[in-house]
Amino acid sequence: MRDFEANGLSGAEETKLQYEYIEKAKKYVSQKEKELGRKLTCYVKTFGCQMNARDSEKLLGILNEIGYVETEDEHADFVIYNTCTVRENANNKVYGRLGYLSNYKKKNPHMMIALCGCMMQEPEVVEKIRKSYRFVNLIFGTHNIYKFAELLCRSMESDSMIVDIWKDTDKIVEDLPVQRKYSFKSGVNIMFGCNNFCSYCIVPYVRGRERSREPKDIIREIESLVADGVCEVMLLGQNVNSYGKNLEHPVTFAELLREVNKIEGLKRIRFMTSHPKDLSDDLILAMKECDKVCKHMHLPLQSGSSRLLKIMNRHYDKEQYLALVKKLREAIPDIALTTDIIVGFPGETEEDFNETLDVVKQVQYDSAFTFIYSKRTGTPAAAMKNQVDPDEVKRHFDILLKEVQEISAKKAKELEGRVMEVLAEEQNIQDASLITGRLSNNSVVHFPGTPDMIGKFYMVRLTECRGFYYLGEIVEDA
Ligand code: 5AD
Numbered sequence: 001m002r003d004f005e006a007n008g009l010s011g012a013e014e015t016k017l018q019y020e021y022i023e024k025a026k027k028y029v030s031q032k033e034k035e036l037g038r039k040l041t042c043y044v045k046t047f048g049c050q051m052n053a054r055d056s057e058k059l060l061g062i063l064n065e066i067g068y069v070e071t072e073d074e075h076a077d078f079v080i081y082n083t084c085t086v087r088e089n090a091n092n093k094v095y096g097r098l099g100y101l102s103n104y105k106k107k108n109p110h111m112m113i114a115l116c117g118c119m120m121q122e123p124e125v126v127e128k129i130r131k132s133y134r135f136v137n138l139i140f141g142t143h144n145i146y147k148f149a150e151l152l153c154r155s156m157e158s159d160s161m162i163v164d165i166w167k168d169t170d171k172i173v174e175d176l177p178v179q180r181k182y183s184f185k186s187g188v189n190i191m192f193g194c195n196n197f198c199s200y201c202i203v204p205y206v207r208g209r210e211r212s213r214e215p216k217d218i219i220r221e222i223e224s225l226v227a228d229g230v231c232e233v234m235l236l237g238q239n240v241n242s243y244g245k246n247l248e249h250p251v252t253f254a255e256l257l258r259e260v261n262k263i264e265g266l267k268r269i270r271f272m273t274s275h276p277k278d279l280s281d282d283l284i285l286a287m288k289e290c291d292k293v294c295k296h297m298h299l300p301l302q303s304g305s306s307r308l309l310k311i312m313n314r315h316y317d318k319e320q321y322l323a324l325v326k327k328l329r330e331a332i333p334d335i336a337l338t339t340d341i342i343v344g345f346p347g348e349t350e351e352d353f354n355e356t357l358d359v360v361k362q363v364q365y366d367s368a369f370t371f372i373y374s375k376r377t378g379t380p381a382a383a384m385k386n387q388v389d390p391d392e393v394k395r396h397f398d399i400l401l402k403e404v405q406e407i408s409a410k411k412a413k414e415l416e417g418r419v420m421e422v423l424a425e426e427q428n429i430q431d432a433s434l435i436t437g438r439l440s441n442n443s444v445v446h447f448p449g450t451p452d453m454i455g456k457f458y459m460v461r462l463t464e465c466r467g468f469y470y471l472g473e474i475v476e477d478a
């Protein structure tokens with residue numbers, strides 16, 4: 001693993017260099033097309049979070065630019081897995097699918113296979129792939145993803161596996177091609193990396209130190225997205241509340257939100273993820289005052305036990321968390337709150353678990369992602385001696401899941417009958433006569449409609465609540 005890149009280029013020079021590699025790769029692809037008498041196909045599979053989803057759009061942007069045509073599955077000439085390693089089961093899924101891929105490759109000798117993303121930042125993983133999955137052509141990590149075109153060229157020029165992984169980077173490279181999944185909404189990275197080192201979490205080790213993008217670059221990107229038909233953006237960062245602290249001229253996340261809110265033509269602003277320790281009064285006020293900011297806050301709790309929160313290195317306790325929720329609800333009464341909770345962190349007792357349940361009951365989350373603690377090698381929690389008995393963890397997990405589901409269903413029911421603004425997002429997979437859309441609070445609504453409505457807003461009556469989603473009907477155009 002390399003410590004850092006060595007070429008010493010600025011971000012802008014790097015962009016220029018990568019476009020040169022894109023041109024070179026185009027030639028390789030068109031040569032191959034002539035040989036085969038057909039277009040080359042590609043498939044990008046994303047594991048994990050919204051950050052990875054956005055990275056995959058960048059990979060696809062380059063693949064498109066150089067001439068590949070996207071396919072629906074792994075029967076393709078170029079397959080790339082953008083991996084996640086936040087929990088062990090994410091890793092296992094990748095190994096499982098790699099098994100299949102070797103068979104595909106036997107049938108299609110032109111096939112190229114690449115792996116990237118968080119999992120590749122772990123040396124043991126790369127070792128295992130080098131040894132047991134020798135048919136993989138290219139491995140790179142999270143810090144050099146902007147070099148994809150260059151790495152692709154190197155891989156096309158070589159018969160052996162190319163591996164290029166860096167420990168960290170301080171560079172942010174702007175203006176490379178992107179192929180969006182949705183025409184009307186887009187993720188926008190506002191920062192990369194994480195400095196928090198929660199004791200269970202591998203993210204700071206695989207995504208590196210916190211780096212914020214310049215506000216002007218973010219605004220410029222959103223303006224051009226809007227010009228291209230985007231009406232909703234999701235500002236992305238591991239901890240958006242600490243945005244801008246390390247910039248040459250520091251800017252707060254609240255200030256950034258206010259700037260983004262001014263962009264003409266933009267309709268909805270979402271963001272992910274907020275850390276409770278950095279959630280300022282200023283941000284709450286900005287959310288309240290900015291009409292485009294959606295009434296939704298994802299505020300990971302992780303545990304309701306102050307004792308465990310301390311060992312988790314979260315820098316807040318149960319009371320501070322509850323006080324924050326109170327403040328949010330006072331300022332924005334109809335805000336939807338969602339969260340992440342971990343069950344079975346080392347040393348978790350019945351008492352600790354009951355504290356978590358208590359917070360869940362008090363806050364009444366609109367929805368909650370519940371995770372069984374997964375031991376990640378290299379994190380402080382993995383070395384803790386008091387790992388909890390898996391049966392006990394499962395018992396707690398089931399209790400918690402039942403509780404959060406009951407609360408979500410009850411909360412969703414409260415909106416039944418109301419008329420609310422919905423952004424039409426896609427045709428329903430099961431029933432083509434329905435369109436699936438989202439409310440400002442992020443809830444899903446299915447309502448009769450046609451694909452030409454996608455990307456537009458409608459006033460919809462939520463006629464029936466079905467657990468965590470609604471059936472609805474259009475009342476009038478928004
Ligand atoms: N085990 C289980 N869940 C984890 N998360 C992060 N690390 C772990 C782990 N080791 C969860 C946290 C975080 C979410 C993205 O994943 O709840 O908020």
Ligand code: SF4
Nearest residue numbers: 194196197198201203
């Ligand atoms: Fe992991 Fe904590 Fe950083 Fe979130 S804030 S990515 S949980 S270390």
